[in-house]
Amino acid sequence: MSSSVSIDLPWYAKLVFKAGRPVVLVAALLMSIPGEIHLAIVAGWTPGVARLMPVCVSVYAACSAVIADIAKRRSLPSRRSALVGAVAALALALCAQDISHLISQNYMHSSTVLVALVSAVPPMVVAHMLHMAAAPAETASVVEVQEVSDEAAEGLEGDYMHDDMPGNKNGQQTRRGGRKGLSEEEVEAAIARLRVAGEKVNPENLGAVLNRSTRTARRYLTNMKRAEVAKAADKDTADGMLPMPAM
Incomplete structure:
Protein backbone atom coordinates (compact mmCIF):
# COMPACT_ATOMS: atom_id res chain seq x y z
CA MET A 1 0.00 0.00 0.00
CA SER A 2 1.41 3.39 -0.97
CA SER A 3 0.86 6.70 0.80
CA SER A 4 1.36 10.33 -0.10
CA VAL A 5 3.39 12.73 2.02
CA SER A 6 2.00 16.21 2.51
CA ILE A 7 4.70 18.90 2.42
CA ASP A 8 3.88 22.04 4.37
CA LEU A 9 5.45 24.81 2.28
CA PRO A 10 4.84 28.56 2.60
CA TRP A 11 2.62 30.07 -0.08
CA TYR A 12 5.50 31.71 -1.96
CA ALA A 13 7.45 28.43 -2.10
CA LYS A 14 4.37 26.68 -3.50
CA LEU A 15 3.97 29.47 -6.07
CA VAL A 16 7.59 29.11 -7.20
CA PHE A 17 7.26 25.33 -7.33
CA LYS A 18 4.14 25.44 -9.47
CA ALA A 19 4.70 28.54 -11.63
CA GLY A 20 8.41 29.34 -11.45
CA ARG A 21 9.71 26.43 -13.49
CA PRO A 22 7.46 26.93 -16.54
CA VAL A 23 8.12 30.68 -16.46
CA VAL A 24 11.88 30.13 -16.49
CA LEU A 25 11.55 27.55 -19.28
CA VAL A 26 9.46 29.87 -21.46
CA ALA A 27 11.83 32.81 -20.82
CA ALA A 28 14.87 30.74 -21.76
CA LEU A 29 13.21 29.48 -24.94
CA LEU A 30 12.20 33.02 -25.96
CA MET A 31 15.74 34.31 -25.38
CA SER A 32 17.12 31.50 -27.55
CA ILE A 33 14.85 32.21 -30.53
CA PRO A 34 16.65 35.27 -32.05
CA GLY A 35 20.08 33.63 -32.12
CA GLU A 36 18.80 30.43 -33.68
CA ILE A 37 16.83 32.31 -36.34
CA HIS A 38 19.88 34.42 -37.11
CA LEU A 39 22.06 31.33 -37.44
CA ALA A 40 19.55 29.75 -39.83
CA ILE A 41 19.53 32.89 -41.99
CA VAL A 42 23.35 32.87 -42.05
CA ALA A 43 23.19 29.25 -43.24
CA GLY A 44 21.03 30.28 -46.20
CA TRP A 45 17.39 29.80 -45.19
CA THR A 46 14.87 32.51 -45.95
CA PRO A 47 13.64 34.51 -42.93
CA GLY A 48 10.26 32.80 -43.04
CA VAL A 49 11.70 29.29 -42.94
CA ALA A 50 14.45 30.31 -40.52
CA ARG A 51 11.80 30.95 -37.85
CA LEU A 52 11.40 27.19 -37.54
CA MET A 53 15.00 26.68 -36.41
CA PRO A 54 14.18 27.28 -32.69
CA VAL A 55 11.84 24.29 -32.89
CA CYS A 56 14.70 22.14 -34.21
CA VAL A 57 17.13 23.35 -31.54
CA SER A 58 15.72 24.68 -28.24
CA VAL A 59 12.35 22.93 -28.29
CA TYR A 60 14.05 19.73 -29.42
CA ALA A 61 16.52 20.04 -26.53
CA ALA A 62 13.65 20.47 -24.06
CA CYS A 63 11.75 17.50 -25.49
CA SER A 64 14.85 15.31 -25.45
CA ALA A 65 15.56 16.18 -21.82
CA VAL A 66 12.02 15.25 -20.79
CA ILE A 67 12.07 12.02 -22.80
CA ALA A 68 15.45 11.07 -21.32
CA ASP A 69 14.20 11.70 -17.78
CA ILE A 70 11.03 9.65 -18.30
CA ALA A 71 12.96 6.85 -19.99
CA LYS A 72 15.40 6.67 -17.08
CA ARG A 73 12.67 6.74 -14.40
CA ARG A 74 10.66 4.02 -16.13
CA SER A 75 13.71 2.02 -17.33
CA LEU A 76 12.47 2.09 -20.91
CA PRO A 77 14.45 0.18 -23.54
CA SER A 78 15.17 3.49 -25.34
CA ARG A 79 16.73 5.23 -22.32
CA ARG A 80 20.29 5.21 -23.72
CA SER A 81 19.23 6.70 -27.03
CA ALA A 82 17.16 9.30 -25.19
CA LEU A 83 20.10 10.27 -22.98
CA VAL A 84 22.48 10.59 -25.95
CA GLY A 85 19.86 12.67 -27.78
CA ALA A 86 19.37 14.96 -24.78
CA VAL A 87 23.12 15.60 -24.42
CA ALA A 88 23.50 16.19 -28.17
CA ALA A 89 20.50 18.52 -28.22
CA LEU A 90 21.88 20.55 -25.30
CA ALA A 91 25.28 20.82 -27.01
CA LEU A 92 23.55 21.88 -30.23
CA ALA A 93 21.54 24.57 -28.45
CA LEU A 94 24.64 25.92 -26.70
CA CYS A 95 26.71 26.00 -29.90
CA ALA A 96 23.90 27.69 -31.83
CA GLN A 97 23.70 30.54 -29.34
CA ASP A 98 27.47 31.00 -29.08
CA ILE A 99 28.10 30.95 -32.84
CA SER A 100 25.19 33.26 -33.60
CA HIS A 101 26.37 35.89 -31.12
CA LEU A 102 29.99 35.59 -32.21
CA ILE A 103 28.92 36.24 -35.81
CA SER A 104 26.63 39.13 -34.88
CA GLN A 105 29.48 40.79 -32.91
CA ASN A 106 31.93 40.27 -35.80
CA TYR A 107 34.18 37.90 -33.83
CA MET A 108 33.79 35.26 -36.55
CA HIS A 109 32.26 34.86 -40.00
CA SER A 110 30.28 32.19 -41.80
CA SER A 111 32.10 29.36 -43.52
CA THR A 112 31.44 26.31 -45.64
CA VAL A 113 31.73 24.02 -42.62
CA LEU A 114 29.33 26.16 -40.56
CA VAL A 115 26.72 26.25 -43.32
CA ALA A 116 26.99 22.47 -43.77
CA LEU A 117 26.61 21.77 -40.06
CA VAL A 118 23.64 24.10 -39.59
CA SER A 119 21.96 22.70 -42.69
CA ALA A 120 22.26 19.20 -41.21
CA VAL A 121 20.39 20.09 -38.02
CA PRO A 122 16.79 19.45 -39.22
CA PRO A 123 17.54 16.00 -40.75
CA MET A 124 19.38 14.89 -37.61
CA VAL A 125 16.49 16.03 -35.39
CA VAL A 126 13.98 14.20 -37.60
CA ALA A 127 16.08 11.02 -37.55
CA HIS A 128 16.39 10.97 -33.77
CA MET A 129 12.72 11.77 -33.11
CA LEU A 130 11.65 9.00 -35.50
CA HIS A 131 14.03 6.61 -33.75
CA MET A 132 12.47 7.52 -30.38
CA ALA A 133 8.97 7.07 -31.78
CA ALA A 134 9.87 3.61 -33.06
CA ALA A 135 11.25 2.46 -29.70
CA PRO A 136 9.18 -0.02 -27.65
CA ALA A 137 6.55 1.70 -25.54
CA GLU A 138 6.44 -0.81 -22.67
CA THR A 139 7.56 0.38 -19.26
Missing part, protein backbone atom coordinates in the same frame (compact mmCIF):
# COMPACT_ATOMS: atom_id res chain seq x y z
CA ALA A 140 9.84 -1.67 -17.05
CA SER A 141 6.93 -2.93 -14.97
CA VAL A 142 5.15 -4.32 -18.03
CA VAL A 143 8.30 -5.94 -19.40
CA GLU A 144 9.20 -7.52 -16.08
CA VAL A 145 5.71 -8.86 -15.45
CA GLN A 146 5.91 -10.55 -18.85
CA GLU A 147 9.32 -11.97 -17.96
CA VAL A 148 7.93 -13.47 -14.75
CA SER A 149 5.04 -14.99 -16.67
CA ASP A 150 7.41 -16.55 -19.20
CA GLU A 151 9.55 -18.02 -16.46
CA ALA A 152 6.47 -19.33 -14.69
CA ALA A 153 5.58 -21.16 -17.91
CA GLU A 154 9.02 -22.76 -17.78
CA GLY A 155 8.44 -24.02 -14.25
CA LEU A 156 9.71 -21.12 -12.11
CA GLU A 157 6.63 -21.14 -9.93
CA GLY A 158 6.96 -24.88 -9.49
CA ASP A 159 9.69 -24.45 -6.88
CA TYR A 160 7.45 -22.38 -4.62
CA MET A 161 4.14 -22.74 -2.85
CA HIS A 162 1.72 -19.83 -3.22
CA ASP A 163 0.53 -17.81 -0.23
CA ASP A 164 -2.88 -19.49 -0.19
CA MET A 165 -1.50 -23.04 -0.33
CA PRO A 166 -1.38 -25.27 2.76
CA GLY A 167 1.83 -25.28 4.73
CA ASN A 168 2.66 -21.60 4.14
CA LYS A 169 3.38 -19.69 7.34
CA ASN A 170 3.46 -15.94 7.99
CA GLY A 171 2.68 -15.05 4.37
CA GLN A 172 6.05 -16.25 3.10
CA GLN A 173 6.49 -18.45 0.09
CA THR A 174 7.92 -21.83 1.00
CA ARG A 175 9.76 -24.35 -1.13
CA ARG A 176 8.17 -27.77 -1.43
CA GLY A 177 10.85 -29.17 0.82
CA GLY A 178 9.81 -26.77 3.58
CA ARG A 179 12.50 -24.19 2.86
CA LYS A 180 11.24 -20.66 3.48
CA GLY A 181 11.54 -17.94 0.91
CA LEU A 182 13.77 -14.97 1.72
CA SER A 183 12.41 -11.65 2.93
CA GLU A 184 12.91 -8.39 1.07
CA GLU A 185 15.36 -7.24 3.75
CA GLU A 186 17.50 -10.35 3.28
CA VAL A 187 17.63 -9.86 -0.47
CA GLU A 188 18.51 -6.16 -0.08
CA ALA A 189 21.30 -7.06 2.37
CA ALA A 190 22.72 -9.56 -0.13
CA ILE A 191 22.61 -6.97 -2.91
CA ALA A 192 24.37 -4.48 -0.62
CA ARG A 193 27.13 -7.05 0.06
CA LEU A 194 27.65 -7.54 -3.67
CA ARG A 195 27.95 -3.79 -4.25
CA VAL A 196 30.41 -3.36 -1.37
CA ALA A 197 32.51 -6.17 -2.81
CA GLY A 198 32.41 -4.52 -6.24
CA GLU A 199 30.57 -7.45 -7.80
CA LYS A 200 27.87 -7.12 -10.43
CA VAL A 201 24.32 -7.46 -9.15
CA ASN A 202 23.12 -10.22 -11.45
CA PRO A 203 21.19 -13.48 -10.92
CA GLU A 204 24.35 -15.60 -10.89
CA ASN A 205 26.16 -13.59 -8.18
CA LEU A 206 23.02 -12.99 -6.13
CA GLY A 207 22.15 -16.67 -6.23
CA ALA A 208 25.63 -17.56 -4.95
CA VAL A 209 25.32 -15.12 -2.04
CA LEU A 210 21.80 -16.22 -1.14
CA ASN A 211 22.58 -19.92 -1.64
CA ARG A 212 19.73 -20.09 -4.13
CA SER A 213 19.51 -21.06 -7.77
CA THR A 214 20.10 -18.51 -10.53
CA ARG A 215 16.46 -18.85 -11.53
CA THR A 216 15.29 -17.99 -8.01
CA ALA A 217 17.72 -15.06 -7.76
CA ARG A 218 16.43 -13.73 -11.06
CA ARG A 219 12.93 -13.77 -9.64
CA TYR A 220 14.06 -11.85 -6.56
CA LEU A 221 15.73 -9.20 -8.74
CA THR A 222 12.61 -8.90 -10.88
CA ASN A 223 10.41 -8.37 -7.84
CA MET A 224 12.83 -5.78 -6.43
CA LYS A 225 12.84 -3.87 -9.71
CA ARG A 226 9.06 -3.90 -9.88
CA ALA A 227 8.90 -2.48 -6.36
CA GLU A 228 11.35 0.31 -7.29
CA VAL A 229 9.28 1.23 -10.35
CA ALA A 230 6.11 1.31 -8.26
CA LYS A 231 7.75 3.53 -5.63
CA ALA A 232 9.04 5.91 -8.31
CA ALA A 233 5.55 6.14 -9.81
CA ASP A 234 4.06 6.86 -6.37
CA LYS A 235 6.67 9.56 -5.77
CA ASP A 236 5.94 11.21 -9.12
CA THR A 237 2.25 11.22 -8.26
CA ALA A 238 2.91 12.70 -4.81
CA ASP A 239 5.20 15.39 -6.26
CA GLY A 240 2.48 16.46 -8.67
CA MET A 241 -0.18 16.71 -5.95
CA LEU A 242 1.14 19.82 -4.17
CA PRO A 243 -1.87 22.11 -3.64
CA MET A 244 -2.05 25.59 -5.10
CA PRO A 245 -1.68 28.42 -2.54
CA ALA A 246 -4.88 29.85 -1.16
CA MET A 247 -5.54 33.31 -2.53
Whole structure:
Protein backbone atom coordinates (compact mmCIF):
# COMPACT_ATOMS: atom_id res chain seq x y z
CA MET A 1 0.00 0.00 0.00
CA SER A 2 1.41 3.39 -0.97
CA SER A 3 0.86 6.70 0.80
CA SER A 4 1.36 10.33 -0.10
CA VAL A 5 3.39 12.73 2.02
CA SER A 6 2.00 16.21 2.51
CA ILE A 7 4.70 18.90 2.42
CA ASP A 8 3.88 22.04 4.37
CA LEU A 9 5.45 24.81 2.28
CA PRO A 10 4.84 28.56 2.60
CA TRP A 11 2.62 30.07 -0.08
CA TYR A 12 5.50 31.71 -1.96
CA ALA A 13 7.45 28.43 -2.10
CA LYS A 14 4.37 26.68 -3.50
CA LEU A 15 3.97 29.47 -6.07
CA VAL A 16 7.59 29.11 -7.20
CA PHE A 17 7.26 25.33 -7.33
CA LYS A 18 4.14 25.44 -9.47
CA ALA A 19 4.70 28.54 -11.63
CA GLY A 20 8.41 29.34 -11.45
CA ARG A 21 9.71 26.43 -13.49
CA PRO A 22 7.46 26.93 -16.54
CA VAL A 23 8.12 30.68 -16.46
CA VAL A 24 11.88 30.13 -16.49
CA LEU A 25 11.55 27.55 -19.28
CA VAL A 26 9.46 29.87 -21.46
CA ALA A 27 11.83 32.81 -20.82
CA ALA A 28 14.87 30.74 -21.76
CA LEU A 29 13.21 29.48 -24.94
CA LEU A 30 12.20 33.02 -25.96
CA MET A 31 15.74 34.31 -25.38
CA SER A 32 17.12 31.50 -27.55
CA ILE A 33 14.85 32.21 -30.53
CA PRO A 34 16.65 35.27 -32.05
CA GLY A 35 20.08 33.63 -32.12
CA GLU A 36 18.80 30.43 -33.68
CA ILE A 37 16.83 32.31 -36.34
CA HIS A 38 19.88 34.42 -37.11
CA LEU A 39 22.06 31.33 -37.44
CA ALA A 40 19.55 29.75 -39.83
CA ILE A 41 19.53 32.89 -41.99
CA VAL A 42 23.35 32.87 -42.05
CA ALA A 43 23.19 29.25 -43.24
CA GLY A 44 21.03 30.28 -46.20
CA TRP A 45 17.39 29.80 -45.19
CA THR A 46 14.87 32.51 -45.95
CA PRO A 47 13.64 34.51 -42.93
CA GLY A 48 10.26 32.80 -43.04
CA VAL A 49 11.70 29.29 -42.94
CA ALA A 50 14.45 30.31 -40.52
CA ARG A 51 11.80 30.95 -37.85
CA LEU A 52 11.40 27.19 -37.54
CA MET A 53 15.00 26.68 -36.41
CA PRO A 54 14.18 27.28 -32.69
CA VAL A 55 11.84 24.29 -32.89
CA CYS A 56 14.70 22.14 -34.21
CA VAL A 57 17.13 23.35 -31.54
CA SER A 58 15.72 24.68 -28.24
CA VAL A 59 12.35 22.93 -28.29
CA TYR A 60 14.05 19.73 -29.42
CA ALA A 61 16.52 20.04 -26.53
CA ALA A 62 13.65 20.47 -24.06
CA CYS A 63 11.75 17.50 -25.49
CA SER A 64 14.85 15.31 -25.45
CA ALA A 65 15.56 16.18 -21.82
CA VAL A 66 12.02 15.25 -20.79
CA ILE A 67 12.07 12.02 -22.80
CA ALA A 68 15.45 11.07 -21.32
CA ASP A 69 14.20 11.70 -17.78
CA ILE A 70 11.03 9.65 -18.30
CA ALA A 71 12.96 6.85 -19.99
CA LYS A 72 15.40 6.67 -17.08
CA ARG A 73 12.67 6.74 -14.40
CA ARG A 74 10.66 4.02 -16.13
CA SER A 75 13.71 2.02 -17.33
CA LEU A 76 12.47 2.09 -20.91
CA PRO A 77 14.45 0.18 -23.54
CA SER A 78 15.17 3.49 -25.34
CA ARG A 79 16.73 5.23 -22.32
CA ARG A 80 20.29 5.21 -23.72
CA SER A 81 19.23 6.70 -27.03
CA ALA A 82 17.16 9.30 -25.19
CA LEU A 83 20.10 10.27 -22.98
CA VAL A 84 22.48 10.59 -25.95
CA GLY A 85 19.86 12.67 -27.78
CA ALA A 86 19.37 14.96 -24.78
CA VAL A 87 23.12 15.60 -24.42
CA ALA A 88 23.50 16.19 -28.17
CA ALA A 89 20.50 18.52 -28.22
CA LEU A 90 21.88 20.55 -25.30
CA ALA A 91 25.28 20.82 -27.01
CA LEU A 92 23.55 21.88 -30.23
CA ALA A 93 21.54 24.57 -28.45
CA LEU A 94 24.64 25.92 -26.70
CA CYS A 95 26.71 26.00 -29.90
CA ALA A 96 23.90 27.69 -31.83
CA GLN A 97 23.70 30.54 -29.34
CA ASP A 98 27.47 31.00 -29.08
CA ILE A 99 28.10 30.95 -32.84
CA SER A 100 25.19 33.26 -33.60
CA HIS A 101 26.37 35.89 -31.12
CA LEU A 102 29.99 35.59 -32.21
CA ILE A 103 28.92 36.24 -35.81
CA SER A 104 26.63 39.13 -34.88
CA GLN A 105 29.48 40.79 -32.91
CA ASN A 106 31.93 40.27 -35.80
CA TYR A 107 34.18 37.90 -33.83
CA MET A 108 33.79 35.26 -36.55
CA HIS A 109 32.26 34.86 -40.00
CA SER A 110 30.28 32.19 -41.80
CA SER A 111 32.10 29.36 -43.52
CA THR A 112 31.44 26.31 -45.64
CA VAL A 113 31.73 24.02 -42.62
CA LEU A 114 29.33 26.16 -40.56
CA VAL A 115 26.72 26.25 -43.32
CA ALA A 116 26.99 22.47 -43.77
CA LEU A 117 26.61 21.77 -40.06
CA VAL A 118 23.64 24.10 -39.59
CA SER A 119 21.96 22.70 -42.69
CA ALA A 120 22.26 19.20 -41.21
CA VAL A 121 20.39 20.09 -38.02
CA PRO A 122 16.79 19.45 -39.22
CA PRO A 123 17.54 16.00 -40.75
CA MET A 124 19.38 14.89 -37.61
CA VAL A 125 16.49 16.03 -35.39
CA VAL A 126 13.98 14.20 -37.60
CA ALA A 127 16.08 11.02 -37.55
CA HIS A 128 16.39 10.97 -33.77
CA MET A 129 12.72 11.77 -33.11
CA LEU A 130 11.65 9.00 -35.50
CA HIS A 131 14.03 6.61 -33.75
CA MET A 132 12.47 7.52 -30.38
CA ALA A 133 8.97 7.07 -31.78
CA ALA A 134 9.87 3.61 -33.06
CA ALA A 135 11.25 2.46 -29.70
CA PRO A 136 9.18 -0.02 -27.65
CA ALA A 137 6.55 1.70 -25.54
CA GLU A 138 6.44 -0.81 -22.67
CA THR A 139 7.56 0.38 -19.26
CA ALA A 140 9.84 -1.67 -17.05
CA SER A 141 6.93 -2.93 -14.97
CA VAL A 142 5.15 -4.32 -18.03
CA VAL A 143 8.30 -5.94 -19.40
CA GLU A 144 9.20 -7.52 -16.08
CA VAL A 145 5.71 -8.86 -15.45
CA GLN A 146 5.91 -10.55 -18.85
CA GLU A 147 9.32 -11.97 -17.96
CA VAL A 148 7.93 -13.47 -14.75
CA SER A 149 5.04 -14.99 -16.67
CA ASP A 150 7.41 -16.55 -19.20
CA GLU A 151 9.55 -18.02 -16.46
CA ALA A 152 6.47 -19.33 -14.69
CA ALA A 153 5.58 -21.16 -17.91
CA GLU A 154 9.02 -22.76 -17.78
CA GLY A 155 8.44 -24.02 -14.25
CA LEU A 156 9.71 -21.12 -12.11
CA GLU A 157 6.63 -21.14 -9.93
CA GLY A 158 6.96 -24.88 -9.49
CA ASP A 159 9.69 -24.45 -6.88
CA TYR A 160 7.45 -22.38 -4.62
CA MET A 161 4.14 -22.74 -2.85
CA HIS A 162 1.72 -19.83 -3.22
CA ASP A 163 0.53 -17.81 -0.23
CA ASP A 164 -2.88 -19.49 -0.19
CA MET A 165 -1.50 -23.04 -0.33
CA PRO A 166 -1.38 -25.27 2.76
CA GLY A 167 1.83 -25.28 4.73
CA ASN A 168 2.66 -21.60 4.14
CA LYS A 169 3.38 -19.69 7.34
CA ASN A 170 3.46 -15.94 7.99
CA GLY A 171 2.68 -15.05 4.37
CA GLN A 172 6.05 -16.25 3.10
CA GLN A 173 6.49 -18.45 0.09
CA THR A 174 7.92 -21.83 1.00
CA ARG A 175 9.76 -24.35 -1.13
CA ARG A 176 8.17 -27.77 -1.43
CA GLY A 177 10.85 -29.17 0.82
CA GLY A 178 9.81 -26.77 3.58
CA ARG A 179 12.50 -24.19 2.86
CA LYS A 180 11.24 -20.66 3.48
CA GLY A 181 11.54 -17.94 0.91
CA LEU A 182 13.77 -14.97 1.72
CA SER A 183 12.41 -11.65 2.93
CA GLU A 184 12.91 -8.39 1.07
CA GLU A 185 15.36 -7.24 3.75
CA GLU A 186 17.50 -10.35 3.28
CA VAL A 187 17.63 -9.86 -0.47
CA GLU A 188 18.51 -6.16 -0.08
CA ALA A 189 21.30 -7.06 2.37
CA ALA A 190 22.72 -9.56 -0.13
CA ILE A 191 22.61 -6.97 -2.91
CA ALA A 192 24.37 -4.48 -0.62
CA ARG A 193 27.13 -7.05 0.06
CA LEU A 194 27.65 -7.54 -3.67
CA ARG A 195 27.95 -3.79 -4.25
CA VAL A 196 30.41 -3.36 -1.37
CA ALA A 197 32.51 -6.17 -2.81
CA GLY A 198 32.41 -4.52 -6.24
CA GLU A 199 30.57 -7.45 -7.80
CA LYS A 200 27.87 -7.12 -10.43
CA VAL A 201 24.32 -7.46 -9.15
CA ASN A 202 23.12 -10.22 -11.45
CA PRO A 203 21.19 -13.48 -10.92
CA GLU A 204 24.35 -15.60 -10.89
CA ASN A 205 26.16 -13.59 -8.18
CA LEU A 206 23.02 -12.99 -6.13
CA GLY A 207 22.15 -16.67 -6.23
CA ALA A 208 25.63 -17.56 -4.95
CA VAL A 209 25.32 -15.12 -2.04
CA LEU A 210 21.80 -16.22 -1.14
CA ASN A 211 22.58 -19.92 -1.64
CA ARG A 212 19.73 -20.09 -4.13
CA SER A 213 19.51 -21.06 -7.77
CA THR A 214 20.10 -18.51 -10.53
CA ARG A 215 16.46 -18.85 -11.53
CA THR A 216 15.29 -17.99 -8.01
CA ALA A 217 17.72 -15.06 -7.76
CA ARG A 218 16.43 -13.73 -11.06
CA ARG A 219 12.93 -13.77 -9.64
CA TYR A 220 14.06 -11.85 -6.56
CA LEU A 221 15.73 -9.20 -8.74
CA THR A 222 12.61 -8.90 -10.88
CA ASN A 223 10.41 -8.37 -7.84
CA MET A 224 12.83 -5.78 -6.43
CA LYS A 225 12.84 -3.87 -9.71
CA ARG A 226 9.06 -3.90 -9.88
CA ALA A 227 8.90 -2.48 -6.36
CA GLU A 228 11.35 0.31 -7.29
CA VAL A 229 9.28 1.23 -10.35
CA ALA A 230 6.11 1.31 -8.26
CA LYS A 231 7.75 3.53 -5.63
CA ALA A 232 9.04 5.91 -8.31
CA ALA A 233 5.55 6.14 -9.81
CA ASP A 234 4.06 6.86 -6.37
CA LYS A 235 6.67 9.56 -5.77
CA ASP A 236 5.94 11.21 -9.12
CA THR A 237 2.25 11.22 -8.26
CA ALA A 238 2.91 12.70 -4.81
CA ASP A 239 5.20 15.39 -6.26
CA GLY A 240 2.48 16.46 -8.67
CA MET A 241 -0.18 16.71 -5.95
CA LEU A 242 1.14 19.82 -4.17
CA PRO A 243 -1.87 22.11 -3.64
CA MET A 244 -2.05 25.59 -5.10
CA PRO A 245 -1.68 28.42 -2.54
CA ALA A 246 -4.88 29.85 -1.16
CA MET A 247 -5.54 33.31 -2.53
